[in-house]
Amino acid sequence: MKLRKVTAASAAVLALAVTATACGSGDGGSGSGGGKKIKIGIKFDQPGIGQKTPQGYSGFDVDVATYVAKKLGYSADQIEWKESKSADRETMLQRGDVDFIAASYSITPERQQKVDFAGPYLLAHQDVLVRADDNSIKSPADLNSKKLCSVTGSTSAQNIKDKLAPKADLLKYPTYSACLNGLQNKAVDALTTDDSILAGYAAQPQFKGKFKLGGFKMTNENYGIGVKKGSDLKNKINKALQDMVADGSWKKAVDKNFGPAGYKNEPAPKIGDIKS
Incomplete structure (x- = not known):
C-alpha cells in the first residue's frame, strides 16, 4: 500500500512536469528561440x-x-x-x-x-498613382473631373473628394490590382491609397516604368x-x-x-x- 502511494505521487510529479514542458513549448513570444515558433x-x-x-x-x-x-x-x-x-x-x-x-x-x-x-x-502618406506619361495631374486639385479609383471599403478616395477635389469622379474596384489594370487601360485616371502600398504595386516587374507617384503627401500614416x-x-x-x-x-x-x-x-x- 505504501508502495502504491509512492508510485502515485511519482506519477503525479511526472504528469506535472510533462504539463509544464508542454505549456512552455507553446510560448511563441518568449524570444528564447530554440525549437519554438x-x-x-x-x-x-x-x-x-x-x-x-x-x-x-x-x-x-x-x-x-x-x-x-x-x-x-x-x-x-x-x-x-x-x-x-x-x-x-x-x-x-x-x-x-x-x-x-x-x-x-x-x-x-x-x-x-x-x-x-x-x-x-x-x-x-496618402498619395495617388498615375500613368507615367500623364502630366495633367500635378496637384490634388487636378483630380477634379478625373476618374479616381480606390478599393471598396477604403476611405482614401472619399477623403480627397471631401477635402481636396470635390468634382472628382470616384470609382470603387474590388482590389488594387483591378484599379491598376483600369489605370493602365485608361479606364481610370488615378489610384489612391498609402504611397508605400502604391509604390509596392508599381514596383512589380509587369508594371515597371508604367506608373508614377504624385508625391502629394495628403496624410501621415x-x-x-x-x-x-x-x-x-x-x-x-x-x-x-x-x-x-x-x-x-x-x-x-x-x-x-x-x-x-x-x-x-x-x-x-x-x-x-x-x-x-
Whole structure:
C-alpha cells in the first residue's frame, strides 16, 4: 500500500512536469528561440509590403518582421506567417493568434485603445498613382473631373473628394490590382491609397516604368508593429527596430521593395514619434 502511494505521487510529479514542458513549448513570444515558433501577422496580398507567393513571402513588412524576429532569437524557419486582414488585426492580437503584426498597420488613437504599438518604423502618406506619361495631374486639385479609383471599403478616395477635389469622379474596384489594370487601360485616371502600398504595386516587374507617384503627401500614416496590450514584446521590438536603422538594414529593405517605383521615402522615424 505504501508502495502504491509512492508510485502515485511519482506519477503525479511526472504528469506535472510533462504539463509544464508542454505549456512552455507553446510560448511563441518568449524570444528564447530554440525549437519554438513565433507567429507573425502580415498582409498576404500587398506586393512590396506583404505578399504570399509560390516562392514564399516577400515585402518590406516581411523584411522588417524577419529582422525583428531574428533579434528576438528566432530564425527565419521558426516564423509562422499568418494572414492579417485589416479588419481582423486587433482581434488576432487580443486572442493571441499572433505574437505581433506588421501589416501596413497605421498607429491611430482608436487602435491604441485596443492594442499596443512598437515603432513607428515607416512614415507613409496618402498619395495617388498615375500613368507615367500623364502630366495633367500635378496637384490634388487636378483630380477634379478625373476618374479616381480606390478599393471598396477604403476611405482614401472619399477623403480627397471631401477635402481636396470635390468634382472628382470616384470609382470603387474590388482590389488594387483591378484599379491598376483600369489605370493602365485608361479606364481610370488615378489610384489612391498609402504611397508605400502604391509604390509596392508599381514596383512589380509587369508594371515597371508604367506608373508614377504624385508625391502629394495628403496624410501621415505611421506604420507600427502591433502587439497585445501590455505585452513586454513592445520594448524588445523597439530596440530591434532601432538596430535595423542603425546597421543599414532598414534602408536596404526600403530600396529593395519600393525603389523600382521611384518612391521617395521619409527618413526612418524615431521610436515613439507619431506624426499627426
